[in-house]
Amino acid sequence: MSGDYMMTTSTSPSYTLSVVMNTTINETEKLLLQFEKDQKDLQAVFSKGEEVILWLVLGTFAIFGIIANIITFVVIQITPKLNRSVFNIFLMSLCVSDFVSAVNSPFVIYRATWGFYEWSIPHIFCKLAISLDFWTSCVTIQHILVFSILRLISIKFPHRFGVLKAFHAKVIVIVIWMETMGASFVVYYIWPGVFPPGKRTPSGAISKACTAQPAWIGMLLGYVQIGFPIVLYVPMIAVVIVTAALGYLIFQRKRNRNKVSNLQSEKAATKKENFALIQLALIIASFMLGYLPDIAYRMTAIILRAFNQSLPARGEWQFSVTSHCLLRLSECLNPVFYNLGSSNMRKATFAFMKRIVPCMFDVSKQRMTTSGRAIPLDNNTGSSQTPKQTFT
Template sequence: MTTTFSPGTSVTSAILNITNGTAAPFRLPFDDVTVTWCAVFLLSFLVIGFCGSLLTIIVILSCTKLQSVVFNQIILSLCFADLTSACVSWVNLYRRTWGFNQFLPPDFFCWFYWGADILTSYVTAMHFVVFSVLRFVSVWRPAYMENIKIVHVKIGIFVMWFIGFISGFVPVALLSGVSVIDRSDLSIPNARWPSCTQYLETISSYGDMIAITFPLFLYAPCMAIMMLFVATLVVTKRKRRERLPSISAAPVASLHQKEEREEERALLQVSLIVVSFVVGYFPFTIFEFYAMNNTDSSYEGWKAEWLFGTVQYIFMRFSECLNPIFYNCASAEMREKSLEVLRCQVCRWHRQPIVEIPVSTTNSVISQSEAQL
């Protein structure tokens, strides 16, 4: 006996059509209230993430001084990654709720979402590592930073995006798409997954791919970032202990204060990166391995898997929304420029329209004035 699955009238109900002519109601692993809350969170994060990333991009591109800073070039590239994630996040919301059984948009949106999602994850992780390394160097050996030019950073950014595209976007996009899911046997992995997901015949290939690339592009970077944070903290404390015994003249004391402010900024940025990475990407990687190896065919197991996948994606989007805030928190100049751009935009919105006086009316007024004279 074979079965097919067709959508019902509600997002939380459907009909399991059986070839012998009978039909049975079929419960989905979520209800309308849960869908509503998911939509509230993810659509809010979409707007916040899009506006925050776009604002940071505009601020950096509109300020030559900010563009000349090596770290800001990496932040600029990270904002493009977050902007991409925000733009495709609606696909994840749709595929896990209203489009769970039948993905109505063109197949392009499905495989492009999967490719872009993995691409931005890998690119973000590589950027975080490079940023943390440069921050550590700026504290440990500040003179070395003078040898790093903007062109070097731009080349590195291009290489990271290229690696992410070849290692993430291409293989995942090829392995993903829209298909009709047979949910008669929930022990089959993709029977519990949305219609827009990995193809059943390529699930093993997808499992092999994430088994190789996740440790390389996600777990290893996470460990590296944590180690760099500890190393930056240790170097900072050691340098401050060395400064304490010396009683310096005013110019030297001022220089030490400047160095300490730079060290505090480095520690703050690296610590925020650690928080963002752990909150956003650890649940994501754990869920991918869990979903690939989950054999619980009960309805409760299906519901738990759906809830885990939805919550981990909400956490990822939340961490990406925090990134623009982190960038501004760690840089006074970035904050000032961001507020300046916002103030200019608000003034532009509230600017009164200029009323143009017709030329004929103006000439008439002038003629009357001359007549009176």
Template sequence: MDESTNEYNMTNVSHVHPFGKNGAIASAVFLLPMSVFGLFANLITIIVITRSKKLSKSVFNLMIVSLCVSDLISAIISPLSHHRRTWGFDHWILPEFFCKLFWAADHWTSYVTSLHILLFACIRLASVKSPTKYERLKNKYVKDIVAVIWFVAFGCGFIPMWIWFGIKASDRPAGGHGTNWPDCTLYYARIEQFQVYVKIAYTTFFYIPMIAILIISPSIAIIIMKRRKTRLQRRNIDGVNACPSEFEVKRQKKENSAMVQLAVIVGSYMLGYIPSSAYLLYATAAPQSTLQEQIFHWTSGTITYILLRLSECLNPILYNVASSKMRNETKSFLRIPAKKCCSIGTDVNSVSSSSVMNSPRRGIKL
């Protein structure tokens, strides 16, 4: 972000901020469009899956719906984060309720997303390693697990943040830790508690799931490749050197789709949550005694938050890229308004043509 050492007077008082006017505008250019896109893209994905009988039967699509709800909430609160880092840096002009809501909802959805990705990887591993047991897995069981995830994340993420965060106290000691944080931030009296909480909660909800996902994901690919090699060897032993059967081709397509879907979801998750969780650990421990440290702190926080929002915007796109069924359903859903519009236009043209020219000619559908 440029002009970071310039004076940026947002509150009619002379104050040197760790960002410049262009930095605030540039962050808005990234965050606000992503917020709007994330809102509509995730909403469309939720509607497409829930209204489709084919898609709604899949346990993986049920988890995708829950992930979209989490990303939808994140998109809604994204403008609050931008306000906190820019125009509300010194004075949070909104009611304190929205400050608490941002921190609470942000951690809540982050924990939900992390646990969902881990669950997604575990069920995908089960579907590949034990297909018969996977077939017994009913949607009801997955819904129950998802509900537990939301409940646990609410208790461990939403409630503590709601209690510990708010408008910065006026008695915050000058030069103390967090003095130069934005106005909507951690209460000074809670700093030590929060530092202990971060080490425990982030390890539990971010780092352990990340390590597990990085172990499970390659394991799925290894299992699939070994099975393909075994099937090929059996065909050679049986003397069947012809091309694979239609059933085997379909199975390979499903396996490829499963690996691609898992890879893109995990990749998007890592893109957003590794930088974000690392930054939050740094922010609670690193001092900000100089302007250069404040600039680095603000810039790092803004970039990591943009990456987090970017990963959540990419998710609906990646869901459609990885699944041809979902892609077709999404195309069908997006075409509905256009078809209605065209059919109305066609009817109007037909009526006008027949009434004026007394001709059976019909309008042309686009």
């Protein structure tokens, strides 16, 4: 009798169904509670308003960066006086780097906003967003370093520098891209992964869905110790040293010229050197504005990870997006600074823009009077219809 009772209670369909339903309800409630907690934590990281502002700002930077870098690249390429210059070959390559970075920017923004909690697009864009961002940073740093060294050599040894042609510059550029691809892109393509919604940092804060895979943390820490000094710190310090040496050299040569001669040719050489220094100073200023915060963020995030620590979720997000905004701003300023530092490039750029957007530069249909008002030209005669003035 007791055996029949035990068998009935343990195998009853209604009992089994009840257990399954209770288990399912409990699991669902747990999931709903966890989701609500995640959403509250996510709102504590960034608000919807900040999300919209970030997309508007960085979207504008990305569009401007894409257009400005394409225009600068094309202007140099189609202008014989510009495309034979060794330095302009490096500027063209920098335009490519900034262009790639601008195209990649929406995926970096997505990782920090819409894809922060749940990554809904193909996982390859998680890897590309991070790896391309770091690759272009390394490419830019090495370009600036080589550009600075060549500028120093051209002023210190102008006759010897003449043997370096545009072909040699292109070879150097290709080497930089290939070398940095292996030293930065490949490494940073391997380690990221996409995690399910609700991933937490060691401190318990909500984490990005696209982040480092635990299996690669050891390799990352080793790369930070060995790779970062090679691809980031040493080149940046070298850029500062070379720029300081270039400024000192130009100052010394200018002082010596003033003592020895006052020839027109010497004045022209001094003017040319001053423009070279101005262009380099603008490029480096833009470079420091964008890359110092970016490198500081990378160092902080990875070093804390080494000690199984992390920044507060909101603090980490603010640090990340601020450094990225400054980096994108730097890339937008670069084409502007290239033109400010070279009168030939400015002329070529205006000529190019006048061809593709003539209405923006067609100022022949109006001229300014002494009072500063625009006077339209007569459509038939082409003469200005200046109003008569009476004087008492």
